[in-house]
Amino acid sequence: MKLWALxxxxxxxxxxxxxxxxxxxxxxxxALSGFTPDxxxxxxxxxxxxxxxxxxxxxxxxxxTGDVTATGDIGFFAILAEGGVAAGVRRIEAVTxxxxxxxAQHQRAALARLVEALxxxxxxxxxxxxxxxxxxxxxxxxxxxxxxxxxxxxxxxNADDTVEVGxxxxxxxxxxxxxxxxxxxxxxxxxxxxxxxxxxxxxANDGRVQIVVAVTPDLTQRVKAGQIVKEIAPxxxxxxxxRPDFAEAGGKRPDKIDEMLETSKAVLARxxxxx
Numbered sequence: 001m002k003l004w005a006l007x008x009x010x011x012x013x014x015x016x017x018x019x020x021x022x023x024x025x026x027x028x029x030x031a032l033s034g035f036t037p038d039x040x041x042x043x044x045x046x047x048x049x050x051x052x053x054x055x056x057x058x059x060x061x062x063x064x065t066g067d068v069t070a071t072g073d074i075g076f077f078a079i080l081a082e083g084g085v086a087a088g089v090r091r092i093e094a095v096t097x098x099x100x101x102x103x104a105q106h107q108r109a110a111l112a113r114l115v116e117a118l119x120x121x122x123x124x125x126x127x128x129x130x131x132x133x134x135x136x137x138x139x140x141x142x143x144x145x146x147x148x149x150x151x152x153x154x155x156x157x158n159a160d161d162t163v164e165v166g167x168x169x170x171x172x173x174x175x176x177x178x179x180x181x182x183x184x185x186x187x188x189x190x191x192x193x194x195x196x197x198x199x200x201x202x203x204a205n206d207g208r209v210q211i212v213v214a215v216t217p218d219l220t221q222r223v224k225a226g227q228i229v230k231e232i233a234p235x236x237x238x239x240x241x242x243r244p245d246f247a248e249a250g251g252k253r254p255d256k257i258d259e260m261l262e263t264s265k266a267v268l269a270r271x272x273x274x275x
Contacts, residue, residue, distance in 0.1 A: 223268065
């Protein structure tokens with residue numbers, strides 16, 4: 001038989017409906033705004049104490065087949081998650097009884113594995129993870145900067161991808177592993193380098209293609225970045241758009257990048273002829 005109980009945290013006016021013996025979820029009736037971290041911590045801390053001491057709470061039939069009159073009837077329970085499900089309604093998920101014990105044991109085992117992998121004490125785990133995360137972000141930035149320098153300055157990258165089309169310089173680059181932000185920065189750098197012209201960049205990342213097209217301000221009346229990207233993106237099975245001076249697109253065919261960059265020359269020539 002399913003048993004339901006209502007736990008009332010008077011200090012915050014929050015209501016929790018809990019089901020035993022396994023996982024339960026319910027919609028609090030009066031918690032119209034989300035719990036703050038402190039309130040949720042109070043709720044988690046108070047619940048086992050009430051359960052252990054058998055404190056009575058309001059009897060409430062929450063759609064199950066029976067009621068309980070004390071949280072001690074339920075035993076240990078742990079709150080797993082809290083979030084919004086509709087306007088003015090929050091949802092709490094919890095485990096109770098044997099399910100709660102199993103969850104706690106799983107959490108403890110996961111913490112033990114983490115501490116062992118980090119080679120630190122438990123009280124140092126959070127700080128260590130934070131340092132590793134910060135270091136990973138720093139290294140990722142350095143890698144991105146190196147890739148940008150390589151794309152800008154290597155002889156191989158400059159030898160075959162800057163051409164003149166109808167009196168307009170076209171700088172094309174195929175780069176590896178750069179995200180949208182890095183491509184934007186690279187496009188800005190190449191615009192400065194060519195002074196007057198069009199920049200077309202493409203990067204392959206995890207089977208996806210990112211495309212950036214930039215046009216220097218003096219040429220936006222003759223050719224627009226959005227027009228170029230709309231014509232070349234379909235080659236890599238993608239699409240996009242943007243402003244006269246800057247446009248972006250995505251695609252699904254990294255193997256078609258070379259073809260797309262080559263086609264950009266003909267596209268630019270045709271758009272220039274239309275003016």
